[in-house]
Amino acid sequence: GNSVTQMEGPVTLSEEAFLTINCTYTATGYPSLFWYVQYPGEGLQLLLKATKADDKGSNKGFEATYRKETTSFHLEKGSVQVSDSAVYFCALRKGGGADGLTFGKGTHLIIQP
């Protein structure tokens, strides 16, 4: 079946540090890949997505590239801010009209000033 594996954390960094959150997946075919972010007490917001191999998704300084050869979709940001503190979820969607998302377990990111 489909699965997503990501580092669970918590990951604690200082402001302006470089961020990488690793995400790898297992799926047949060509899934679409997503990063969602959940701020404390809130719902999930889409951060970025990629729908085919070698696509790069980017938003708010975050980037992730769909690497089919390594089945990975690592999230990166060059300089994190305190406001980036949240839980980050990597997810895949196989396809088909009503397929649900398969989520990783989430990575709690804490940015210290």
Add this chain to the structure above:
Amino acid sequence: DTAVSQTPKYLVTQMGNDKSIKCEQNLGHDTMYWYKQDSKKFLKIMFSYNNKELIINETVPNRFSPKSPDKAHLNLHINSLELGDSAVYFCASSPPGQGRHEQFFGPGTRLTVL
């Protein structure tokens, strides 16, 4: 305008009670979902509906019954609540498009069963 809304935001109830959570989306999407987020933040799909028709039912106890009166609404009714049902429940919707599109999530309903 809120795209995906859920009510109530918080729900505290006793074991054995029956409760409902309502979800509405004003995005014109055909497909709606319910997800459960446990205390460790793990998210798992429970149901999906496409144009009011049940598509996915992921090994959820039959105490949980989704109802879709129209394609803009997907409600979740839970009978005989148990302690293990305590979680945050998220509604989501997505447009058609063979899985390329993201899902839009509601703010969540935090259910606490005492």
